[in-house]
Amino acid sequence: MSDIAIQVRNLSKRYRIGLKEELNDTFVSSMVSWAKAPFVNFRQLKKLTKFSDNGQESDIIWALNDVSFDVKKGEVLGVIGSNGAGKSTLLKILSRITEPTSGSCRINGRVASLLEVGTGFHSELSGRENIYLNGTILGMSKKEIAEKFDEIVDFSGIERFIDTPVKRYSSGMSVRLAFAVAAFLEPEVLLVDEVLAVGDVTFQKKCLGKIKDVVGGGNRTVLFVSHNMTAIQKLCQRTVLIEGGKVMMVGDTDTAVDSYLMRGVSVELAGERYWNDISTAPGNDVVRLRAVRLILEEGNPTNVVRSDQKFGIEIEFVTLTAGKVFNVGVHLFDKHDVQILTSADNNDLWHDRPRPEGTFKSTCYIQANLLAPGLVTARIQIKRITPKNSKLHFRIPRALSFHISDAGNVQGNIYGEFIGVVRPLLKWTTDYDTEIKA
Amino acid sequence: MSSSSDSLTQTIIIKPKSGWQLIDWRELIEYRDLFYFLIKRDVLAIYKQTVMGFTWALIRPVFSMIVFSVIFGGLAKMPSDGIPYPIFSYAALIPWTYFTSAMTASTQSLITGKNIFTKVYFPRLVIPLVPVLSKLVDFAISFAILFIMMIWYKIVPSINILFLPFLIILMMMTASGIGMWLSAMAIQYRDIPQGISFLSQLFMYAAPVVWPVSLIAQKFGDNTVLLYGLYPMAGVIEGFRSSLLGSNPMPWGLLATGTFSATLLFISGALYFKRKERIFADVA
Numbered sequence: 001m002s003d004i005a006i007q008v009r010n011l012s013k014r015y016r017i018g019l020k021e022e023l024n025d026t027f028v029s030s031m032v033s034w035a036k037a038p039f040v041n042f043r044q045l046k047k048l049t050k051f052s053d054n055g056q057e058s059d060i061i062w063a064l065n066d067v068s069f070d071v072k073k074g075e076v077l078g079v080i081g082s083n084g085a086g087k088s089t090l091l092k093i094l095s096r097i098t099e100p101t102s103g104s105c106r107i108n109g110r111v112a113s114l115l116e117v118g119t120g121f122h123s124e125l126s127g128r129e130n131i132y133l134n135g136t137i138l139g140m141s142k143k144e145i146a147e148k149f150d151e152i153v154d155f156s157g158i159e160r161f162i163d164t165p166v167k168r169y170s171s172g173m174s175v176r177l178a179f180a181v182a183a184f185l186e187p188e189v190l191l192v193d194e195v196l197a198v199g200d201v202t203f204q205k206k207c208l209g210k211i212k213d214v215v216g217g218g219n220r221t222v223l224f225v226s227h228n229m230t231a232i233q234k235l236c237q238r239t240v241l242i243e244g245g246k247v248m249m250v251g252d253t254d255t256a257v258d259s260y261l262m263r264g265v266s267v268e269l270a271g272e273r274y275w276n277d278i279s280t281a282p283g284n285d286v287v288r289l290r291a292v293r294l295i296l297e298e299g300n301p302t303n304v305v306r307s308d309q310k311f312g313i314e315i316e317f318v319t320l321t322a323g324k325v326f327n328v329g330v331h332l333f334d335k336h337d338v339q340i341l342t343s344a345d346n347n348d349l350w351h352d353r354p355r356p357e358g359t360f361k362s363t364c365y366i367q368a369n370l371l372a373p374g375l376v377t378a379r380i381q382i383k384r385i386t387p388k389n390s391k392l393h394f395r396i397p398r399a400l401s402f403h404i405s406d407a408g409n410v411q412g413n414i415y416g417e418f419i420g421v422v423r424p425l426l427k428w429t430t431d432y433d434t435e436i437k438a
Numbered sequence: 439m440s441s442s443s444d445s446l447t448q449t450i451i452i453k454p455k456s457g458w459q460l461i462d463w464r465e466l467i468e469y470r471d472l473f474y475f476l477i478k479r480d481v482l483a484i485y486k487q488t489v490m491g492f493t494w495a496l497i498r499p500v501f502s503m504i505v506f507s508v509i510f511g512g513l514a515k516m517p518s519d520g521i522p523y524p525i526f527s528y529a530a531l532i533p534w535t536y537f538t539s540a541m542t543a544s545t546q547s548l549i550t551g552k553n554i555f556t557k558v559y560f561p562r563l564v565i566p567l568v569p570v571l572s573k574l575v576d577f578a579i580s581f582a583i584l585f586i587m588m589i590w591y592k593i594v595p596s597i598n599i600l601f602l603p604f605l606i607i608l609m610m611m612t613a614s615g616i617g618m619w620l621s622a623m624a625i626q627y628r629d630i631p632q633g634i635s636f637l638s639q640l641f642m643y644a645a646p647v648v649w650p651v652s653l654i655a656q657k658f659g660d661n662t663v664l665l666y667g668l669y670p671m672a673g674v675i676e677g678f679r680s681s682l683l684g685s686n687p688m689p690w691g692l693l694a695t696g697t698f699s700a701t702l703l704f705i706s707g708a709l710y711f712k713r714k715e716r717i718f719a720d721v722a
Contacts, residue, residue: 049717124486
């Protein structure tokens with residue numbers, strides 16, 4: 001038997017979008033269109049599922065376009081992508097909710113899909129009745145549910161209300177009950193959508209923990225769709241990045257997450273940017289940006305820095321109007337777009353002085369052993385802030401994007417994840433006393 | 439939902455289907471627990487937070503019987519094959535009430551169930567078939583009044599009561615046949631649920647609920663009766679009267695043509711439903 005659990009080959013799915021509405025500006029034309037409406041409506045409803053194969057129709061979108069990938073047995077594969085990228089369509093096809101337009105998938109093993117929690121919950125029925133109802137809808141047998149019933153109730157933490165109609169539950173309680181049922185599904189292949197986006201923070205943590213337990217066993221294959229990059233990174237070894245219905249990459253999770261977060265700019269790291277034509281460079285009549293680059297101590301531009309290396313962000317700009325005071329700023333962000341730090345030109349010579357026309361080159365040095373490894377983006381801006389007003393000359397989000405590689409000198413002998421936006425090399429001391437004090 | 443032994447080799451292949459599919463009975467049987475709980479949900483939920491509870495299953499046919507007895511039996515002097523009009527109409531209202539409520543619920547089932555079937559896979563045929571089964575509970579309850587009336591009017595059921603299960607199956611096949619056709623249409627064309635109450639009223643006057651089939655025989659002759667039998671509920675209702683009240687012999691002619699058309703309706707409904715099911719989630 002092959003060790004592939006899910007095989008997706010050239011999968012495509014098309015949908016017809018928006019039905020154009022005619023607008024009428026006269027009474028006569030609205031009467032005419034009212035009389036024609038049934039025929040027009042019928043054609044449009046029929047068109048929802050009928051596609052002409054010749055040529056391109058303008059109101060068609062390919063939610064998935066020639067998608068192929070494999071998921072190995074026991075693997076947890078993440079699926080990420082922006083809204084409308086086709087993640088949910090993929091999951092719906094794999095869950096057999098909708099049919100592909102072309103292509104095929106092959107799933108080995110018993111499948112369960114979890115596109116939402118609490119599917120089929122009936123508010124008039126009691127918690128007990130809903131556990132059985134929801135469980136069988138998710139694919140469990142009556143016997144299986146009966147065996148796990150006590151555990152489910154226990155996990156949900158709502159023993160007292162188990163015979164109360166669900167409509168009397170708080171929304172948190174029904175979500176807990178719903179998740180508890182889902183948590184005890186034991187398929188060989190599990191397809192999970194965004195289900196963690198429910199409940200409060202504590203509950204989300206509990207769910208994430210439970211999913212971790214479930215996938216930790218190693219013999220279960222999971223396809224996990226999420227917008228929550230932290231969850232993806234915690235759970236998945238490999239991740240598929242989908243954009244516009246196409247697979248952009250399949251690979252190790254950190255790389256996929258990095259390139260997802262860099263979408264719209266450039267998937268490539270950018271260690272240097274240079275504007276040849278100063279008249280169209282970012283800025284205005286007062287000041288324009290010429291270049292931004294990441295430099296190592298030797299002054300060479302780079303886009304990868306080892307975490308134990310000192311590096312600089314060099315900002316080259318041209319002043320076109322003399323006599324202005326500027327604040328040159330650098331903002332660093334991590335891959336989750338969390339701002340790591342803000343820094344402004346504090347050089348005594350220039351920071352508070354009207355500048356003449358000419359070219360300036362300011363460099364912000366970032367010390368070694370400060371930032372956490374991973375993707376970092378830099379936002380560059382020049383503005384003037386006085387107590388009375390502020391004037392922004394330009395701001396370039398993601399002016400640079402670079403990778404900090406792990407020198408491994410901070411983690412000591414600890415393996416695994418080290419969380420935090422910074423990872424400074426801090427001084428530790430340890431005292432030792434042979435006596436054991438009471 | 440399969441047992442663990444065959445799950446070891448279970449492989450699902452997903453690709454665009456084309457052409458006509460037959461009902462996969464094996465899969466439907468695998469999902470019997472789902473049937474059970476969906477039926478239970480329907481049965482339990484409908485009368486939750488009501489004062490009368492299951493009594494409502496009696497109130498509907500009983501009130502129709504009273505109205506019909508006053509208007510058609512009393513005022514219009516409708517013939518009733520020599521049986522007291524109240525029990526004549528009630529014996530017809532038992533299968534009729536079932537048929538109309540099962541057909542209506544089945545037609546609307548995909549629309550009301552879209553929150554479930556757009557989220558998880560199970561054989562879609564479960565959805566229109568569940569109301570056909572769950573309405574049997576109300577159907578069974580409504581017999582209670584019939585028994586009381588039979589004692590009151592001192593009517594003993596004929597030996598034909600042995601054919602009652604067959605009549606029930608015929609009635610279920612008709613309701614599910616129409617339900618499969620119309621639910622599959624309704625999910626794409628929401629005109630269907632708008633028209634269903636009108637349609638079921640039309641069906642009622644076309645069925646021998648308030649009048650006996652003998653009326654047709656008198657006016658148009660026996661061949662027309664056979665043709666009329668293509669409407670399966672005609673044979674079912676007359677059959678109910680025959681088996682429960684023993685008024686007439688079993689209407690075998692009606693039932694023969696009725697069985698033919700009910701089977702046709704059921705098979706074509708299933709084929710149509712299976713053909714359309716691939717687009718349900720896309721248009722829901």
